[in-house]
Amino acid sequence: MGAQLNPVPGTDQLYEYRGVLGADEEAPPRFLPYHQGDVFSHVDLPGLPDYDHAMLFLHPCTMRKGAQLAPEVTVIGVQVKSPKKVLTGPASWEKHWAKSFAVMPLPDMYNVGCGTHVAEFMKMATVPSTSLARDRRVSTLSAEGRLHLLQRAFHHFSRAVIPLGDLRMSMRPVEREIQLQTDWVEACCDQQGSAADKVIVEAESAFDSFLGEENRREKLQSGESEFAVARAVKKEIEMRYGGRS
Known part of the structure; x- marks a missing residue:
């Protein structure tokens, strides 16, 4: 028997944030950078009229142009699999997910205690990045969750x-x-007392410029210099914004 896909973890480990902004304390904050696995509601997907949720899919470097999202980005359609059941745990893994290679399971994506969505790798579309409004981001994966997304996507395509x-x-x-970047932008928003798009965009651009200086972005690739870059960023955050509370 060949290597097997790892079981997708439970909701506490799968997600970093989920819920509707303004209605759920655990909803994705506006200052959070766009990343793989982010799901947005009310997105018009060309050629996919039955889908109105979209997941960012490609590598962050591919989806960005400088500090901001590229004008158009690739997403995958997200659809309800079960409106009531939260399909997670060993039994659900064996029954629903172990051999469902074309999807990424998203149990209880809205953090309401019911329902399961799936992101479908075969349902790809290109959309304007402006259609992915921060206020309509309903879930973000954890770092561990993104590993499972990548593992399942690589397996699906190869x-x-x-x-x-x-x-x-x-x-x-x-x-x-x-x-x-999250620490930088959050500190800026705290100082400004605002998480408006203009504040976030300016902070993201400042972070991108700082990381591009002195080869800091390249140094993040090295375990030895990674910590020096992190210290430099935190020092700059403190100088510009007074640090994080």
Whole structure:
């Protein structure tokens, strides 16, 4: 028997945030960077009239142009599989997901205690990035959740099973940069007392410029210099915004 896909973890480990902004305290905050696995509601998907939820899919470097999303981005359609059942745990894995290679399970995506969605790798579309409004982002995967998304996507398109450990190592610099950007933008929003788009965009651009200086982005690829870059970013956050409360 060949290598097997790892069971998708439960909701507490699968997601970082989920819920509707303004209605759920655990909803994705506006300052959070766009990332793989983010799901947005009320998105018009060309050629997919039965879908109105979309998941960002490609690598962060591919989906961005500088600090911002590219004018158009690739997404995959997200659809309800069960309106009531939260299909998670060992029994659900064996029954619904172990051999469902074309989907990423999203149990209780709205954090309401019921329902299961799926992101379908065969339902791809290109949409304007402006259609992915921060206020309509309803869930974000955790770093561990993104590894499972990547493992399932790689398997779907190639039938190769990439060990989670290998994916974790390759994604570490990306995850580190996203976390540093999160800290930077959140601190800016705290100082400004606003998470308006203009404030976020300006903060993201400032972070991108700072990380592009002195080869800091390239140094994040090295385990030895990664911590020096993180210290430099945190020092700059403190100088510009007074640090995080």
